[in-house]
Amino acid sequence: MKLLLSDRELPAELVKRGDYKYISLVQKKIHNCTGCFGCWVRTPGKCVIRDDATEIYPLIAQSEKLIYVSRIYLGSYDIPMKIMLERAIPVQKAFIRIHGGETHHVQRDVKEKEAVIIGYGNLSEKEKNLFENLVERNAKNMSFKRWRISFVEENEVDEAVIKELDLWEN
Numbered sequence: 001m002k003l004l005l006s007d008r009e010l011p012a013e014l015v016k017r018g019d020y021k022y023i024s025l026v027q028k029k030i031h032n033c034t035g036c037f038g039c040w041v042r043t044p045g046k047c048v049i050r051d052d053a054t055e056i057y058p059l060i061a062q063s064e065k066l067i068y069v070s071r072i073y074l075g076s077y078d079i080p081m082k083i084m085l086e087r088a089i090p091v092q093k094a095f096i097r098i099h100g101g102e103t104h105h106v107q108r109d110v111k112e113k114e115a116v117i118i119g120y121g122n123l124s125e126k127e128k129n130l131f132e133n134l135v136e137r138n139a140k141n142m143s144f145k146r147w148r149i150s151f152v153e154e155n156e157v158d159e160a161v162i163k164e165l166d167l168w169e170n
Contacts, residue, residue, distance in 0.1 A: 002168060003059050004161070006069035007080040014158060018169055021059060025080040028052035032083055039090035045108050046090055053087040060142075061091040061110045067164050069157060072119040075130025085138075092141065104140050115139070115147040118160045123151060 002020035004010075015022040030053045038048035047054055060066065070081035077085060092105035117135055119128075128151055139147050152160045 001059070001063050001065075003063040003066040004069070004165075005056070005060070005066065005081070005084070006161075007071060007078060008069065008157065010069070010161060011158060014161060014165075018165055020065075020165075020168065023056055023059070025084055028056070028084075030056075030080075030083055030087060033086045033089065037094070040094040044090075044093075047087060049087075053084060056084060057088040057091055060088050061108070063113055064111050065114050065168060066116075067161065068115065068117045069161060070117065070119060071154075072121045072123055072127060072131050072151075075127045076134055078121075099140055102140065107143055110143045112143050112145040115142070115144045116164050117147065117149045118152060118157060118164065119149055120152050120154050120157050120160075122153070 002018075004015065004020055004022045005025065006023070007025045009024050009026050010022070029051050031049050031051050034049070036048065039046060042048060047057070068077075068081060071078035073079070076082060091108050091110050093108055095106040096103045097106050119131060123131075132149060135147060135149055138144075150160055150164075
């Protein structure tokens with residue numbers, strides 16, 4: 001499965017192309033993770049908060065290719081994407097493994113994936129470097145076998161998404 005997850009609304013003509021699932025976080029009601037670890041203890045693999053995130057994190061886990069579109073804020077994903085990714089913790093188990101010489105959580109039926117992160121905003125080199133380090137660290141917990149970050153200005157987002165979707169089709 002291919003997944004396009006965006007923290008901003010993308011034009012309808014853009015998102016109706018190709019064979020992939022598009023999710024706009026703008027249209028979803030997603031609460032903050034409370035840190036209760038119910039998804040590990042009380043309801044393993046399922047978040048105890050009943051909102052739209054419960055539909056999305058299984059799609060992230062099962063995607064083989066994905067594109068995240070997110071504003072970058074202070075070297076991290078901005079609030080909508082950050083909240084969603086934090087709510088994806090049920091795809092991991094509480095148990096720890098050694099992966100690439102580091103400790104990481106054991107995955108719960110998560111497919112290896114190719115990922116492209118389109119980060120937008122008026123970014124300094126320091127913010128870009130910080131974000132690159134964040135994605136590199138997260139890649140191991142998110143089962144990215146390959147990933148690439150494309151930094152663009154806000155007015156270039158649609159064009160960047162089209163470019164990535166064209167690569168999916170070829």
